[in-house]
Amino acid sequence: MKLQVKLALYNTLTKVAIILFTGLLILLSIEKISYNHIEVRLEDDKEETLKSLESNEINRFLSSQQVYTDYNILKEEFISITPAAKYDPNVSKEVKFTTEPRNLDKKNFQVYRILSHKFNFNGHTYLLQIGEAIESVEELKSIIKKFTLLVLFIALVLTLISDLVFTKFLLAPFYKIIDRKLIKVNDPMNFDYEKIQTTTQDFELLDDSISSLMKKISNLFILEKQFIANVSHELLTPISIISSRLENILLHEDLSEGSENKMHASLKTLNRLKSIINSLLLISKVENNQFDKADMVMIAGVVKEIHEELEDRIEEKHLTFTNHLKYIYSIQGNRPLMHTLLFNIINNSIKYNNPKGSITISDDLNDDVYAITIADTGAGMDQKQIENAFNRFEKFDTDEKESYGLGLAIVKSITAFHNIKVKISSVKNKGTSVKLIFDHLA
Numbered sequence: 001m002k003l004q005v006k007l008a009l010y011n012t013l014t015k016v017a018i019i020l021f022t023g024l025l026i027l028l029s030i031e032k033i034s035y036n037h038i039e040v041r042l043e044d045d046k047e048e049t050l051k052s053l054e055s056n057e058i059n060r061f062l063s064s065q066q067v068y069t070d071y072n073i074l075k076e077e078f079i080s081i082t083p084a085a086k087y088d089p090n091v092s093k094e095v096k097f098t099t100e101p102r103n104l105d106k107k108n109f110q111v112y113r114i115l116s117h118k119f120n121f122n123g124h125t126y127l128l129q130i131g132e133a134i135e136s137v138e139e140l141k142s143i144i145k146k147f148t149l150l151v152l153f154i155a156l157v158l159t160l161i162s163d164l165v166f167t168k169f170l171l172a173p174f175y176k177i178i179d180r181k182l183i184k185v186n187d188p189m190n191f192d193y194e195k196i197q198t199t200t201q202d203f204e205l206l207d208d209s210i211s212s213l214m215k216k217i218s219n220l221f222i223l224e225k226q227f228i229a230n231v232s233h234e235l236l237t238p239i240s241i242i243s244s245r246l247e248n249i250l251l252h253e254d255l256s257e258g259s260e261n262k263m264h265a266s267l268k269t270l271n272r273l274k275s276i277i278n279s280l281l282l283i284s285k286v287e288n289n290q291f292d293k294a295d296m297v298m299i300a301g302v303v304k305e306i307h308e309e310l311e312d313r314i315e316e317k318h319l320t321f322t323n324h325l326k327y328i329y330s331i332q333g334n335r336p337l338m339h340t341l342l343f344n345i346i347n348n349s350i351k352y353n354n355p356k357g358s359i360t361i362s363d364d365l366n367d368d369v370y371a372i373t374i375a376d377t378g379a380g381m382d383q384k385q386i387e388n389a390f391n392r393f394e395k396f397d398t399d400e401k402e403s404y405g406l407g408l409a410i411v412k413s414i415t416a417f418h419n420i421k422v423k424i425s426s427v428k429n430k431g432t433s434v435k436l437i438f439d440h441l442a
Contacts, residue, residue, distance in 0.1 A: 008163035023148040034137040042115035076133045084125035091118045173198035181210045187289045188218045232281045279406040286413040295335040324362040333418045341414040344407040349376035375433040381426040
């Protein structure tokens with residue numbers, strides 16, 4: 001999960017927790033506030049009722065010691081005055097609030113907030129009860145609950161969107177650093193040292209640290225290239241000198257047959273050593289991006305050249321070479337390297353093929369992706385051999401004396417240099433197929 005999403009989720013969850021707590025607090029508070037408001041109104045009604053005791057309507061009931069009860073038209077409020085059995089001269093002036101249901105018509109009940117107060121009037125003690133239905137409070141709580149949930153949902157969506165937008169803006173320099181300073185860096189010599197614009201000190205520190213690290217890598221890279229060049233020169237020069245001396249000695253007519261054979265064996269060893277050094281040097285240069293890729297290389301033309309170069313070897317093994325290339329495809333790259341790449345693959349298809357076998361080269365083009373396949377009917381490889389095919393000095397069973405196990409290692413380096421995908425499929429004793437996939441048309 002991306003850091004941007006994690007930050008947005010964290011901020012959203014914390015804000016949701018705060019909103020939930022606030023909503024719960026509002027719901028609990030609204031009940032208390034509503035009850036307080038009702039009780040204040042009931043006390044006002046009590047005062048008004050006590051002032052109205054002399055009225056004809058109430059006085060008539062009190063004089064006859066009857067219970068006075070009055071509901072308003074919607075049964076939302078009521079007043080009840082009940083005579084006490086005994087006169088209490090020390091009646092308290094305190095009021096008492098209760099919440100209880102009252103039977104309205106034997107079937108329906110209504111829950112009221114009731115004020116109870118005892119008072120003396122004309123030598124009698126009475127119990128005054130004034131009630132107000134609390135159904136309206138429950139309706140208000142339900143409305144506030146729905147409103148709170150709606151506000152919570154809207155706040156959640158807005159919070160998530162705003163956090164995603166803000167974290168995207170905040171982390172934009174970070175992703176630029178990752179993309180430009182790490183992902184797109186193929187050559188430390190061409191590293192982009194330009195600073196990424198940001199106001200975040202942490203990202204500035206990251207940018208400076210990567211640039212500092214790349215400077216060290218570039219210095220080491222230069223030293224490595226110099227070391228490889230020096231070692232190659234120091235090794236190849238004495239090998240060439242020794243080879244020349246041995247060839248001059250072979251020209252002497254008085255050389256014995258035994259000495260001549262030893263000279264030829266020594267020359268073969270020197271040539272083998274020279275080939276290995278040149279192959280390793282080639283791999284090193286390719287992997288260090290020391291070649292240009294400015295040539296437009298036509299694949300079909302290169303294959304035709306290689307076929308002509310290897311025609312003698314193909315005839316020697318009585319192989320059938322079939323060229324099924326249908327497309328004129330060109331790639332921008334290094335032509336000598338592309339020649340080496342295809343030469344090594346086709347040469348392997350000859351080297352590991354059975355006598356009177358066949359080599360088939362075909363191509364395909366789908367959605368601007370070009371692919372060329374070189375298939376043979378040779379010895380084939382098992383799964384373990386396929387997995388190790390590109391390892392250096394990995395040799396397979398062959399009668400070839402000039403095989404050093406570096407051909408496919410060179411293929412791997414050149415394909416990586418040109419961003420070409422290479423896939424090997426093989427069946428033991430039935431043949432091998434090497435597929436090169438070029439991403440885009442040049």
